[in-house]
Amino acid sequence: MLPVIDRPLIQYAVDEAIEAGCDTLVFITNRYKHAVADYFDKAYELEQKLERAGKHEQLELVRHVLPKGVRAVFVTQPEAKGLGHAVLCARPVIGDEPFAVLLPDDLIWNRGPGALSQMADVAQQGGSSVIAVQDVPREKTASYGIVATDDFDERQGRIRAMVEKPKPEVAPSTLAVVGRYVLNPRIFELLEATPPGAGGEIQLTDAISSLLAEETVNAYRFRGTRFDCGTHLGLIEATIRYALDHEKLSEAAAGMMQSALDELGVRENE
Secondary structure: OOEEOOEEHHHHHHHHHHHOOOOEEEEEEOOOOOHHHHHHOOOHHHHHHHHHOOOHHHHHHHHOOOOOOOEEEEEEOOOOOOHHHHHHHOHHHHOOOOEEEEOOOEEEEOOOOOHHHHHHHHHHHHOOEEEEEEEOOHHHHHHOEEEEEEOOOOOEEEEEEEEEOOOOOOOOOOEEEEEEEEEOOHHHHHHHOOOOOHHHOOOHHHHHHHHHOOOOEEEEEOOOEEEEOOOHHHHHHHHHHHHHOOOOOHHHHHHHHHHHHHHHHHHHHO
């Protein structure tokens, strides 16, 4: 629910999913966190208050959190047992259909089609599962899941193996997995059969590794810039990028940033 400019992170993820053609959004939350469900609920009193105050721009934002034809389903994850377990919690809603997984902390900015829309096109063309990847410095591979690929053509390639947080000297590539997945429903059965790992968590990457033995899973280097908003610096970077790209704020934001940099330079020279 952390905001970037005028919307919480979850709204950016929702907008990206809807742009990619998703009409059912499944939110996996724990039993203590109701803020996400409250945000997407109808807020009649707030709408009336904004309308009486003549705040029409804010009113439109509140009214169009979800467009018509898109439904939100909230599923409680009883215990924090890892990303794989969270995905498995969505199975009763999704059933036997391909689906996408978005981690809202990974905010991806692009002036063209969103990352998930790009991936959905690739998945539709090949009928395969698709995992988003980005290049990272080799010295940082130990912070990511890294993929080994065959015939990578600068944009995509078949995944041969996934290695979780390899040391730089043994990493098979510098293509790191980020929080976007388009998956075939077979992954649910594999998650059911995946034993818990460290901390009792069921890892999505373990099930995907099993999926690799059965069918094609492609890595896709998306067009856009990913910000890790789970970190302070990533959230700051995202706020700056979106401010500079904002129709009404860009000029003022650029001026404020330049003034701050100029002031910092004067202080360093004193």
